Amino acid sequence: MKLSTAIWLVLFLCVPERLCIARTERSASNSEGEEAFKLLSSIVKEGGRRGLQECENQFKNEIWNCTLNNKEIFRELPIFVKTTLPYATRETAFIHAISSAAITHEITLQCRQGKIPGCSCAVVKKQRRVTDDWQWGGCSDDIRYGEKETRRFIDRLENGNDARTAFNLHNNEVGRKVVRSSVQKECKCHGVTGSCSMKTCWRRLVNFNTIGSKLKEIYFRATQVSFENNKLQERIHKKTRAVSKRERKLVYLDSSPDYCLRNDSVGAPGMLGRTCRSDEVSTTKCKSLCNSCKMWHQTQEHYKLVKCKCQFVWCCTVKCEMCSERYSVTTCSRG
Numbered sequence: 172m173k174l175s176t177a178i179w180l181v182l183f184l185c186v187p188e189r190l191c192i193a194r195t196e197r198s199a200s201n202s203e204g205e206e207a208f209k210l211l212s213s214i215v216k217e218g219g220r221r222g223l224q225e226c227e228n229q230f231k232n233e234i235w236n237c238t239l240n241n242k243e244i245f246r247e248l249p250i251f252v253k254t255t256l257p258y259a260t261r262e263t264a265f266i267h268a269i270s271s272a273a274i275t276h277e278i279t280l281q282c283r284q285g286k287i288p289g290c291s292c293a294v295v296k297k298q299r300r301v302t303d304d305w306q307w308g309g310c311s312d313d314i315r316y317g318e319k320e321t322r323r324f325i326d327r328l329e330n331g332n333d334a335r336t337a338f339n340l341h342n343n344e345v346g347r348k349v350v351r352s353s354v355q356k357e358c359k360c361h362g363v364t365g366s367c368s369m370k371t372c373w374r375r376l377v378n379f380n381t382i383g384s385k386l387k388e389i390y391f392r393a394t395q396v397s398f399e400n401n402k403l404q405e406r407i408h409k410k411t412r413a414v415s416k417r418e419r420k421l422v423y424l425d426s427s428p429d430y431c432l433r434n435d436s437v438g439a440p441g442m443l444g445r446t447c448r449s450d451e452v453s454t455t456k457c458k459s460l461c462n463s464c465k466m467w468h469q470t471q472e473h474y475k476l477v478k479c480k481c482q483f484v485w486c487c488t489v490k491c492e493m494c495s496e497r498y499s500v501t502t503c504s505r506g
């Protein structure tokens with residue numbers, strides 16, 4: 172129950188009945204608030220963890236593979252203080268965006284599943300056109316709630332008036348925007364069987380992997396900015412222009428280090444000894460990873476057992492044989 176509702180209830184019960192239950196109501200509401208806060212904190216942590224997992228998944232076959240210099244970061248989630256991400260690079264921007272997106276996604280999802288008290292389906296007010304053969308109904312995901320709570324938990328950690336604060340806030344917002352703009356319409360048919368003359372539709376989050384891919388595209392187009400006159404400014408043809416909060420564009424202040432080389436201060440393990448498997452990514456891609464770091468590569472053949480020649484056996488099992496399948500492991504090396 173929201174505090175305002177509780178107070179309203181107290182007034183309503185106190186005045187006409189002269190039965191003052193203000194104290195019990197208030198404390199009930201406070202502990203409920205505390206419960207909700209605790210619950211949300213754990214969801215925020217969970218979301219942050221999922222964000223980093225998706226980061227690793229998206230970048231597993233890139234030179235920067237989402238390694239962080241500090242494994243402790245997983246414990247500190249989602250507090251991305253300067254000590255864990257000291258440089259405001261494109262990669263740090265991505266981590267901010269994907270974490271904020273994951274937290275928004277997680278809160279919104281758990282809200283739909285009824286796991287968060289005080290939040291449920293969203294009311295979609297947008298009017299449909301008369302010609303539409305569908306109407307809003309069902310349970311729409313309440314993205315606004317997810318965004319609001321994400322802001323409350325992670326943006327409030329940023330209370331300076333400096334370049335890094337502006338950088339963090341901007342990229343956090345990009346993450347939330349991508350979640351919001353990826354929402355899809357899902358529908359269900361009504362009417363005579365199979366006719367689908369009338370449909371009920373609701374808004375639904377897309378799966379987080381899709382959001383991760385979108386953010387990765389945005390990462391590749393990130394823009395370097397500077398912080399002038401309290402604004403993030405990008406330079407275009409010798410002119411500066413403030414980056415609007417509305418733009419879905421990741422920004423960064425510091426150039427990235429060379430991730431090919433080991434650099435402990437940024438937590439980059441370097442590409443020497445990096446491996447990739449041909450059953451996960453093409454051998455060409457594996458080799459080009461090493462080559463783009465001016466390294467050689469060594470390739471070893473391996474075999475693994477996989478199920479094959481599967482047949483349906485009446486009734487009702489599937490019988491397979493085991494076949495050995497070849498794959499190779501490519502390792503970046505000095506020579």
Ligand SMILES: *[C@@H]1O[C@H](CO)[C@@H](O)[C@H](O)[C@H]1NC(C)=O
Binds near residue numbers: 258426427433434435
């Ligand atoms: C590591 O990266 C930082 C940030 O880009 C850079 O300032 C530093 O010189 C690098 N260190 C090495 C040993 O390359």
Ligand SMILES: *[C@@H]1O[C@H](CO)[C@@H](O)[C@H](O)[C@H]1NC(C)=O
Binds near residue numbers: 227236237238442
């Ligand atoms: C990233 O690459 C390094 C080696 O360059 C490897 O040790 C590490 O496990 C990789 N991380 C992920 C998440 O794949």
